[in-house]
Amino acid sequence: MNGRLWEIFLNSFTRILIPGLLVTIPLTLLAFFLAMIIATIVAFIRFANVRIIKDICRFYVWIIRGTPLLVQLFFAYYGLPILGITWNSPFVCAVVVFALNEGAYASETIRGALNSVPEGQIEAGYCVGMSYLQIMMRIVLPQALRAAFPALMNGLIGMVKDTSLASNITVTEMFFTTRTIVTTTYEPLLLYLEVAMIYLLFSSVLSKLQVYVEKKLNAQVGKE
């Protein structure tokens, strides 16, 4: 590698990493946290067969899963203001769209996990006098979340990378910054490789974290 390229590489490394730490990561964590809350509630409602609300939840999952994430971002950021719904910042818009998007997918993961908990667990709860809500919160949900954990981590790692789409609605995250640098240095090969490496780094940290947490979760039910 010649000196000029090496210099561009080093200079841009922190310039890309900083928006990564300040925008990509907070965007991912915030959106994922909200997504988990949405997903748990939606999964719960559909599992418990709550009338009418259940149909609303199904409609939500249908719409989100049936349309591209990029279209959802454009619709929310450029489309909704025409209806008078405006955003404080593109960041807020991105958080909401990513949360709603991941929430729909994750709700299906959690619903499947809830269904995988044996019916006998609920019956045993009833027989010791617990209420449906107590059984769900203390017995079924903890077991379901443990079963769903690897698939949910998949969603989280996917989201880290998907946040690059937010560059299209002017969120100054890693990919947005990289594109800006490319327009001044004309080194797309080097810089896109560089940003790919940083995404890979973030994902690898999460993968490590997954292995660690899975071990902890298994220890909680006495499995090696």
Next chain:
Amino acid sequence: MIEVRNLKKTFDRDPILKGISFNVEKGDVISVIGPSGSGKTTLLRCLNFLTPSDEGTLVFDGKTYDMAHTSKKEINEIRKKTAFVFQNYNLFLNKTALENVTEGLIIARKTDKVIANKKAEEMLEKVGMLERKDRYPSQLSGGQQQRVAIARALALDPEIIYFDEPTSALDPELIGEVLEVIRQLAAEKRTMIIVSHEMNFVRSISSRILFMDGGVIVEEGSPEKIFGDPKEERTREFLKTYRR
């Protein structure tokens, strides 16, 4: 103590219980025997409202319940006086043996934690599982899990315990330890209804036997009578298949 009158249940137009009536007195150990599909398990499940009944009356401690139309409150009232031991144990998989026993006490009955733990340890001791109180179900054998399940049932101080084929899911060498615990409960004059295929066991501990077939109680009587001198042809046929 308990009186069941004309209990009926149909699954998908397939009648499983066709009008079951019987009484349970305090201290009775009643065993329900009969071929698979005769409705024994459904009977127990209906008694504890795990399966809703189509028709029937339950008199429990002098209070009468319409089994087809019970409110949540009534169901809770009855379940408070009963305990259920399942064929496949159904221990809470995310709780230790001790927590399995205390869960109902602390969460449902709002018992003080210290008292609940003490009670749970007593019950685990009784079934010989105290040393393993911190194990999770996945770390216990089937027989050990079933003994914890019995401790969980006992901790609730039930007036009656329902056993739904408590040893059917166990490896043959583990059956004895569970039967031994149940035998001990019978000796203490605890009121129980046991659905079981362990004929020798049932014969030795029951105060009364109900033989069910095709959704009805075909014959009812003392173990000596049912096993020694059954009146009904169907009872004789059934017992023959067990004496090979």
